Amino acid sequence: MxxxxxxxxxxNYLKLSDNDLYHIRTVMRMNNSDKIEIVYNQELYLCELEENMGKIIKKEATNLINKLNITLVVPLLKEQKMDLILQKSTELGVDVIIPAIMERSIIKIDDRKVKQKIERWQKICKEASEQSKRLDIPKVADIHTFNDLKSIDGVKLICSTSEKTQNLKNIIKKCQNYDKIILVIGPEGGLSEKEEKYLKEIGFISISLGNRIMRVETVPLFLLSIFNYESME
Amino acid sequence: MxxxxxxxxxxNYLKLSDNDLYHIRTVMRMNNSDKIEIVYNQELYLCELEENMGKIIKKEATNLINKLNITLVVPLLKEQKMDLILQKSTELGVDVIIPAIMERSIIKIDDRKVKQKIERWQKICKEASEQSKRLDIPKVADIHTFNDLKSIDGVKLICSTSEKTQNLKNIIKKCQNYDKIILVIGPEGGLSEKEEKYLKEIGFISISLGNRIMRVETVPLFLLSIFNYESME
Structure with missing residues (x-):
């Protein structure tokens, strides 16, 4: 559904947005009294379509997924790669995505277009949340600099291309109890030495992801898959 | 490089294909005596370009990755999704990809175009191997039916949408020593009951991948990420 x-x-009604109504009426060709699922405030409702609203039939039981809060800090990337990260990370349970300015990223975003970009990214997350039946939508943050990460808390990790000794598995074993994790992923060519040094100064830990050479957009999926796996019982 | x-x-020379020469000369604009890396027979050589060959300067030491042999059995999918699986699975270390006919897959391939399709898929794997600096290229097999999987051996797993008790983590814990793994991934809508029953009869085990609802093309990346993680030391 x-x-x-x-x-x-x-x-007893849940309001639908104009975009969703277009999708419901024009793309899906649904009519009044057809059934849809609507999430409101992280609760799931079975509803019946009635004009521009969903009439609640009943609240559904939901299977809340073991909740580790994951923030991804990603470089600005070409549209196709960014879209892939947003879509797949949403499927795999990311909570917050922070696009950040990094030295070696070749993408620049025109200041006047930032707001529009973030809205577009947020929309991709919303649609992927609907498709993967999530009860929440990941938040796409404003564009950050590393300076803005100073006050963030949680287990803070840098996916490093230079770190050789400490890998992701070691660190997960060491941190038995964590409920929030922040992962910084560098651009093609990696973070600069200066950037990695700064992040370490503000409490981040460099880790290796093993011997494989992955494209930037593969890294978030790799990480999120592993955290999903770790939370299996 | x-x-x-x-x-x-x-x-002392390694021959380059016409396609590679086009890439070297026209796309990369390289000249005779420019340096390239060439892999021959899973060994890596530093070479100097000389007409249509690489002249070997020296054999390079290589860092062989802990070798678990992974075969993915995937449904026929729309081009974009298939391409994503081929490219990302190669990055993440797949060894064999078997495209298989499945009941609920909506894609049909014209018999006359099968050979051409497989060549195209194989080319995507070759290019991704070059980019991710692999020493081997995953093999794309001919299109199989489930019947053809009868004689395959290894740890044989079905990514099931109906299995509730046994998950991937349980099964990995149980199989301490395995060097070959075969993973069947169903199409959108999952494998049919009949298909899953048949696979079980020929020695496959159904596993759950947890509570998330992933798109078909996300599943191979999810699985391969986890096997990479498991092989970290």
Whole structure:
């Protein structure tokens, strides 16, 4: 069944956005009284379509997934790669995506287009959340500099291309109890020495991801797959 | 440095294919005596370009990655999804990819185009191997039916959408010593009951990948990431 997110509950009704209504009516060709799923405030409702709202039939039981909070800090990338990261990371359970300015990233975003970009990225996450039946939508943050990461807390890791001794598996074993993790992924060519040094100064730990040479956009999927695996019981 | 694969060694020279020469001369604009890396017979050589050959300067030491042999059995998918699987699985270390006919796959390939398709898929794997600096190229097999999987051996797993009790982590813990693993990934909508039953009859084990709902093309990356992680020391 199709799933949508609503931001407003009015009595027994959940309001649908214009974009979703276009999808429901024009793309899916649904009619009044057809059934849809609507998520509101991380709760799932079975609803019946009624004009521009979903009429709640019942609240559904949900299977909450073991909750580790994961933040990805990613470089600015070409559109196709960024879209892949946003879509796949959403499927694999990311919570926050922070696009960050990094020395070796070749992509520059025109200041006047930043707001529009972030809205577009947020929309990709929303659609992927619907498709993968999530109860929440990952947040795409504003574009950060590394300086802005000073006050972030959690287990803070840098995917390093120079680190040789400490790998992801070692570090996960060491951190038995963690509920929040922040992962910095460098651009093609890696983080600069200066950047890695700065991140270490503000509490990040460099780790290796093993011997394989992965493209930048593969790294988030690699990491999130592993955290999903680690949380299997 | 750019890496290419050669299939022929003549004395101190490694022969380059016409496609690679086009890439070297026209795309990369390289000239005679420019340096390239050439892999021949899973050995890496530093070479100097000389007409249509690489002249061997020296054999390089290589860092062989802990070798678990992984075969992916995947449904026929739309081009973009298939390409993503081929490229990313190669980066993440797959050894064999078997495209297989499955009941719920909506893609049909014209018999006359099969050979051409497989050549195209094989080429994607070759290019991804070069980019990710592998010493071998994954093999793309002919299109199989499940019947053809009868005689395959190794740890044989089905990524099941119906299995609830046994998950990937349990099974990896149980199989302490394995050097070959075969993973069957179903199409959108999953394998049919009949297909899963048949695979079990020929020695496959159904496993769950956890609670997330992933798109088909995400599953191979998820699995390969985990096997890479498991092989970290």
């Amino acid at each position: 199709q799933r949508y997110f609503s931001k407003e509950k009015i009595g | 750019q890496r290419y694969f050669s299939k022929e060694k003549i004395g």
